[in-house]
Amino acid sequence: MNFYDSDRMTDLLKPHGYQLDDNEDDADLIVLNTCHIREKAVEKTYSELGRIRDKINARKEKNGKRSIVAVAGCVAQAQGKEIIKRSPWVDIVVGPQSYQNLPELIAKVDPVNKNKNINIDFPTIPKFDQLNAKIEERGPSAFLTIQEGCDKFCTFCVVPYTRGAEYSRPLKSIIDEAHKLIDVGVKEITLLGQNVNAWSSKGLDNQNWGLGKLIDELAKINELKFIRYTTSHPLDMDIELIKCHKDNKKLMPYLHLPVQSGSDKVLKMMNRKHTSKEYLKIIEKVRHYNPEIAISGDFIIGFPGETDKDHISTLSLIKQVNYAQAYSFKYSKRPGTPGSVFLNQVDEDIKNSRLYEVQELLRSQQLSFNKQTINSSIKVLVLKKGKKKHQYIGRSPFNQSVYFSSKNEDLIGSFIDLNITEAFQNSLTGNILSDL
Ligand code: SAH
Ligand code: SF4
Secondary structure, eight states: OHHHHHHHHHHHHGGGTOOOOSOOTTOSEEEEEEOOSSHHHHHHHHHHHHHHHHHHHHHHHHHOOOOEEEEEEHHHHHHTHHHHHHOTTOOEEEOTTTGGGHHHHHHHSOTTTOOOEEEOOOOSSOHHHHOOOOOOOOOSEEEEEOEEOOSOOOTTOOHHHHTOSOEEOOHHHHHHHHHHHHHTTOOEEEEEOTTGGGOEEEOTTSSEEEHHHHHHHHTTSTTOOEEEEEOOOGGGOOHHHHHHHHHOTTBOSEEEOOOBOSOHHHHHHTTOOSOHHHHHHHHHHHHHHOTTOEEEEEEEESOTTOOHHHHHHHHHHHHHHOOSEEEEEEOOOOTTSGGGGOSOOOOHHHHHHHHHHHHHHHHHHHHHHHHTTTTOEEEEEEEEEOSSTTEEEEEOTTSOEEEEEOSOSOOTTOEEEEEEEEEOSSEEEEEESSOO
């Protein structure tokens, strides 16, 4: 979602004379878009801010020019003034629901005295209604936020506090943005939300629509070829959406459905509101409608109170699901969440060894999934050039990176049928089937 927000900030600032630059050395404005989901991401914010301070000081010394520094995203939301206290060279702090105000906040910065501007409000008019900036460039694949925030309050998670209450963007606003993306050459859209499958809004027939219906509506856009969505919560996985994985050929055979733990005791402590059995039932149903689908997930290792027995239940669930891909993280205490004050925190050493076991198992499942594709034909969307001569990188329907080569200089944004020749942990290689 931060990628999406960063793109929107770029669109927003363009009419004000700003354009993206790879190099911060001579930038008039540096926006650091931050993540607060785990402690590591927060530490990174402060180390990045130290690096940025050195850059802006060097620029000032070189040519007397002052750069404006803005911190956006969830660390900005959670820490507000604290950021300016710890990093006084920051001029602007702006939260994820108020970055539409960035141009005004920049205009208010006095270049000589450098006053501080903070806006971490949750506005009454949702930001999307105010984000009318033109979209000029995205590449072949783009994100589109359709849902934000969360009301589920899992005991480990900061999202409800930083992104705010659950909000679904209205249908029209989503369809309009999808058209804008198509107009700049986008072929694949990934619908985004902290709980994307909780999306619900009034449909064209005035009835309440869920994500499945939205996907069907978007699929009517001719030039849009691949549709994805992330991240889903098991409780919001309704039958309409599950069936969409069978009936809608533009919806990719990939489902990211985090479970966090395989132990019912831990799931309860996490306030996930479902059991491991119920999760497995959903996976079974999804596979019933689409046997090929790649299943992905998230795991939190070492949540307070997790015992060896709970850990074994997680390993057992992973074995039952057989993931195509997954993310796993050590539990990280987040200030203000109930989990952070639970008494039975797990030792760091134990977390490390359990994480290792979980990741080894997930890695082997991912490699087997990738290997199954050898000798099959896969249609990929070509995303960019690789590092080697004539090399391209595309994405498969199952969300795998696929490397191939072609002397054709103009393949980005096309769909190419490849015969998969090799499979690795995180990628595939293939040869072009049709001569281009
Ligand atoms: N809404 C999604 C997840 C959004 S947060 C869901 O309910 O599943 C993205 C991922 O970050 C989570 O799935 C979780 O695995 C991880 N995460 C969130 N808080 C965390 C914490 N305190 N420690 C470690 N990982 C965390
Ligand atoms: Fe966080 Fe997801 Fe739980 Fe919401 S449902 S609190 S976003 S983990």
